[in-house]
Amino acid sequence: MKKHEEASLTLLYTSDVHGNAMPLSYATNEHSDSGLAKYATAVKQVRKEKDYVLVLDNGDLIQGTPFMTHYVKQHRHTENPMITIMNQIGIDGAVIGNHEFNFGSDVLSDAVEQSHFPWLSANIVDTVTNEPKYGPAYIMKTLPNGIKVAITGVTTHYIPNWESPEHIEGLYFADAYETLKKWTTYIRQTEEPDILIASYHGGFERDLETGHETEALTGENQGYRMCDIEGIDVLLTGHQHRKLTGKVNDVLVIQPGNNGTLYGEINLSLSNASGKWIITEKEAHLRDLTSVPADNEALQAIEALEASTQNWLDEPIGFIKGDMIIRDPFQVRIAKHPFIEFIQKVQMEESGVDISVTSLLNNTSKGFSSSVTMRDVVSNYMYPNTLVVLELTGEEIKKALEKSAEYFTLIDGDIAVNPAFETPKPQHYNYDMWEGIQYSISVNEPVGNRVKAISYHGKPIAYDESYHVVLNNYRATGGGNYDMFKEKPVVREIQKDAVEIIRAYFERHKTVKATSTPNFEVKAK
Numbered sequence: 001m002k003k004h005e006e007a008s009l010t011l012l013y014t015s016d017v018h019g020n021a022m023p024l025s026y027a028t029n030e031h032s033d034s035g036l037a038k039y040a041t042a043v044k045q046v047r048k049e050k051d052y053v054l055v056l057d058n059g060d061l062i063q064g065t066p067f068m069t070h071y072v073k074q075h076r077h078t079e080n081p082m083i084t085i086m087n088q089i090g091i092d093g094a095v096i097g098n099h100e101f102n103f104g105s106d107v108l109s110d111a112v113e114q115s116h117f118p119w120l121s122a123n124i125v126d127t128v129t130n131e132p133k134y135g136p137a138y139i140m141k142t143l144p145n146g147i148k149v150a151i152t153g154v155t156t157h158y159i160p161n162w163e164s165p166e167h168i169e170g171l172y173f174a175d176a177y178e179t180l181k182k183w184t185t186y187i188r189q190t191e192e193p194d195i196l197i198a199s200y201h202g203g204f205e206r207d208l209e210t211g212h213e214t215e216a217l218t219g220e221n222q223g224y225r226m227c228d229i230e231g232i233d234v235l236l237t238g239h240q241h242r243k244l245t246g247k248v249n250d251v252l253v254i255q256p257g258n259n260g261t262l263y264g265e266i267n268l269s270l271s272n273a274s275g276k277w278i279i280t281e282k283e284a285h286l287r288d289l290t291s292v293p294a295d296n297e298a299l300q301a302i303e304a305l306e307a308s309t310q311n312w313l314d315e316p317i318g319f320i321k322g323d324m325i326i327r328d329p330f331q332v333r334i335a336k337h338p339f340i341e342f343i344q345k346v347q348m349e350e351s352g353v354d355i356s357v358t359s360l361l362n363n364t365s366k367g368f369s370s371s372v373t374m375r376d377v378v379s380n381y382m383y384p385n386t387l388v389v390l391e392l393t394g395e396e397i398k399k400a401l402e403k404s405a406e407y408f409t410l411i412d413g414d415i416a417v418n419p420a421f422e423t424p425k426p427q428h429y430n431y432d433m434w435e436g437i438q439y440s441i442s443v444n445e446p447v448g449n450r451v452k453a454i455s456y457h458g459k460p461i462a463y464d465e466s467y468h469v470v471l472n473n474y475r476a477t478g479g480g481n482y483d484m485f486k487e488k489p490v491v492r493e494i495q496k497d498a499v500e501i502i503r504a505y506f507e508r509h510k511t512v513k514a515t516s517t518p519n520f521e522v523k524a525k
């Protein structure tokens with residue numbers, strides 16, 4: 001008779017690191033308790049303390065900081081620095097995130113090729129081979145004591161709604177839930193693992209406690225539904241940048257925020273009394289990197305690129321005459337601000353059309369002071385968006401304006417932000433402002449009937465006429481549930497990212513005057 005045995009497994013994972021390698025904020029250049037260099041130290045410490053440790057990344061690793069933008073623009077001939085550090089850490093696997101595609105398929109393919117670990121995304125399929133494109137659907141790990149661990153990965157299949165078509169050419173994004181269900185069944189029957197871990201670059205569509213919908217059930221996030229799949233022990237999630245742990249249907253769930261400020265630690269206890277290992281306890285914790293020193297090996301590996309990045313960021317590129325500083329992001333969305341007008345002018349000049357759409361991408365944006373550096377540009381425009389000119393009817397413009405108008409609500413008669421744009425995930429970037437047309441939003445009116453007096457060149461827009469509109473590629477493909485933009489005629493695609501377009505604008509106009517032409521108003525009544 002086999003004697004009774006006890007064992008434990010620790011799983012560490014990151015998600016939505018978004019290019020944060022160094023322990024600093026590039027917008028301010030101040031120290032930050034975040035980044036892979038600090039995380040590397042934390043992993044080393046846990047490995048000293050625990051017998052069995054697995055380490056994973058859950059996607060959105062290689063995009064998101066000026067550090068990575070600079071790498072892609074000027075240092076592509078070298079190894080991807082995020083991959084360099086993950087190789088040093090010795091992670092066991094990674095999942096493809098939606099932002100992995102932002103720099104194009106070549107950058108992603110290079111990163112995968114440079115990795116000393118497998119990439120998982122069972123539902124991102126090569127249309128020619130009909131097999132997972134970037135690596136196996138799952139991996140098996142057998143611990144020295146014989147415990148078998150299966151790890152499978154899937155990615156939100158909503159990527160075609162956001163990404164530039166040329167970046168995802170030749171790929172099919174199968175339903176993440178259906179794919180995970182299929183592979184979980186296969187793995188349980190074929191591999192008979194003692195532990196099955198699902199890593200999902202996606203989040204939760206329902207409240208973990210009540211099961212109530214927390215967003216429209218578009219398929220972007222399916223984490224709650226995935227907890228119905230029989231055979232999953234742990235579900236690692238991300239994408240929404242939330243900080244949570246819990247259990248749904250006895251599936252342990254976790255999400256560790258974003259930008260490498262936290263990492264997840266999962267501790268599993270197992271017992272073997274009858275020849276088979278059984279999980280007896282499972283716990284999830286969010287760990288921060290406060291007081292954790294950066295790993296010297298990691299810092300040395302990226303030292304040259306970091307120095308080059310800092311030089312690039314401090315390079316002055318233009319000047320502002322007047323005031324383009326953002327003091328209150330809410331007021332920027334209520335009434336026309338010079339910084340928003342600047343972005344609209346940049347888009348219109350680049351595209352050659354006179355109707356433009358943009359948003360204030362982040363509530364931390366500060367606008368521009370009198371002297372503008374690349375650091376200022378990338379801290380205000382942090383996404384590698386390109387521009388697209390769409391042909392839209394007046395009716396589609398009206399629908400888009402009504403979608404934006406959902407951003408507001410009334411609280412005690414005062415205009416406020418609709419809570420749906422703040423929880424469970426902040427989505428302030430999904431409120432758009434338009435240039436080249438005049439309009440007003442009456443927040444007291446019912447949703448869908450708030451936008452009034454839309455005019456173009458002094459005349460009411462005609463719902464059945466067509467207009468050329470410039471907007472970023474995320475919005476042009478329907479991102480943010482702007483379905484009225486999906487599959488509309490593309491007049492022109494501008495394959496330069498926004499940071500480069502802004503830089504080029506300053507090269508043509510070294511000193512830019514801060515102007516604000518009020519073409520829209522948001523009112524309570």
